[in-house]
Amino acid sequence: MWLTAQESLKSVLNASGLEGPKALLAPSLGTAVRRGGGTLTRRIPLNGLDVYVKQYRHGLRYLCRKSRARIECQNLQRLSRAGLPVPDVLAAGETRTFPWTLSAFIVTSAIPESTSLELVMPGFWTESDTDTRRRLIRDVAGLVARMHRAGFVHYDLHWRNILIANR
Helix, strand or coil: CEEEECHHHHHHHHHCCCCCHHHHHCCCCCEEEEEECCEEEEEEEECCEEEEEEEEECCHHHECCCCHHHHHHHHHHHHHHCCCCCCCEEEEEEEEECCEEEEEEEEEECCCCEEEHHHHHHHHHHHCCHHHHHHHHHHHHHHHHHHHHCCCCCCCCCHHHCEEECC
16 A cells, blocks of 8 residues: 655644544545546545545556556656646555556645636637637647646646646
């Protein structure tokens, strides 16, 4: 079992009456925001801190490999060190029975006042003015270029994985 958690999350969990980050895996907590591909993501409000908990189920593909949660945790930390805006990793863990990863999870902070680009796109071309469209396209392209300059290639880059600040 691998488990890491920031002290700030531990204190919020204690104040919420939850013992440790694994308590966030209870299916009764929060609201499911995405299911699919062996992944369940839930948003959970905790004493003034909103978090996302992403749980992974792993199969034979993860024989002698890092879990998806560990990879995501390392990637977010790497992007943060490169100065890119990413959510804070508050906790992560995995359960293994050598040599298999059975399950894993990652807890990240919610980005206040942000919206997934997936939710913006349906009316983007018809409801947005030209300057807004150009600015958004330029900003997203600039972030992708910064990721690439930092040596990072995102293999799952689509609208759902890009958050924009509500301005």
